[in-house]
Amino acid sequence: MTKPQPATEPPAPLSKARVLETAVAFADRHGIEALSMRKLADELGAGAMSLYYYVPNKEALIDGMVDIVFSEIEAPSLELDWKAAMRRRAHSTREALNRHRWAVGLMEGRMDPGPASIRIREAILGCLRRAGFSIAMTIQAYSVQDAYIYGFALQEKGLPFESAAESTEVAEATLQDVSDLAESFPYLAEVVAGHVVSVGYDFGESFEYGLDLILDALDKRRDEG
Amino acid sequence: MTKPQPATEPPAPLSKARVLETAVAFADRHGIEALSMRKLADELGAGAMSLYYYVPNKEALIDGMVDIVFSEIEAPSLELDWKAAMRRRAHSTREALNRHRWAVGLMEGRMDPGPASIRIREAILGCLRRAGFSIAMTIQAYSVQDAYIYGFALQEKGLPFESAAESTEVAEATLQDVSDLAESFPYLAEVVAGHVVSVGYDFGESFEYGLDLILDALDKRRDEG
């Protein structure tokens, strides 16, 4: 009974990669605030302290998780023109951030960036420089785009609905509350009642609109300053 | 001895406002991850459980803290033209978010918005509508601006330096590391070595640049869609 291990558990061996991937999957399902070392260990069929052989502490675990998200972002292609390449990576980033909503606040401004994060940054700078942006303009262009992409993801993360269809549902449900406040907040009421409910609100379209606006504006300023 | 209370402690009485303000101050000093009910109670000279008379739980405490930050944001004036008004509220938002860095991930997408948050939203929508934006364009304009502002704050929060002067310091310090990787990541090296160190990087300027870019682009599209 102790020796042959009757095939009930062929437990995949622990490894840093498996720990990180399982942690990402767990956070996708239950949110990052629900992720604890003990629960993650359970998920892996191991004792809690075993994780510390692969990861020095929880902070480093999260660093590793974040770098996995970065690794899912498509780096800008060198064969497309810069606007198309930037648009693609922007969409790719938004998709990764929607798959892993827990990561939104954590991607930027983590010290100890991780290899995937560095590779992406390098590729983006390269794309812009090759397109003829000066160094100073490259920094600006990078900064505006990333602020927009991550800021948009932040908004998306918080909203209580996930699809355009759902948005009208939620809006209709809260319409009573809004109409109660219609006198105090006429513009809010107008937007909710007069547009979101009737037309619906599509996050995808909205993202595209702002992205094009920024990309076009950057294009015009490319050769100036 | 028990009656006259010899003036050693005239402990200001607890109140919801005092609890929230003290929590904000504590988070400003030590970061929000250091904020615990017990430490906050100590700060107030009270027992931990006393806080629960004023706040149902920690989540609600943070909601209240976030609304304090919203209340520090200057609502757009109705007397300025819309671009000037939006620029002012953008700067005001950035400043509030820099005073209270812990709030950056939390402002957007909190359910149960709080009165200050609603008042600001209403004022912004009103400003844009009065400026002649259609309802649909108003939503877009709002979305782009906020994504940019909060995304920029997110970047600012994470960076390991706080002033332009400090930025060159840090860049110089990490220059060795970068030059080690100069062959693998030439564009990154170029940006750090060739620009940040020599010219410095001013977050204020950078914010202004992107903000103007967006505001100008919105102005041009005001009468289209």
Next chain:
DNA sequence: GACCGTACTCGTACACTGTACGAGTACGCA
């Protein structure tokens, strides 16, 4: 006086967190 309700404070306890420490197992090599 006695009694009650409301406002407010807080000690204790419980389940849960991250992780330090150190003992335990398995295996290849001397």
Next chain:
DNA sequence: TGCGTACTCGTACAGTGTACGAGTACGGTC
């Protein structure tokens, strides 16, 4: 047989949010 290296994990500790319920103080009504 012994030793080192790779790996696992039980126990323990300090710290967390908060449920529960007892405690105090004070105003009004008999």
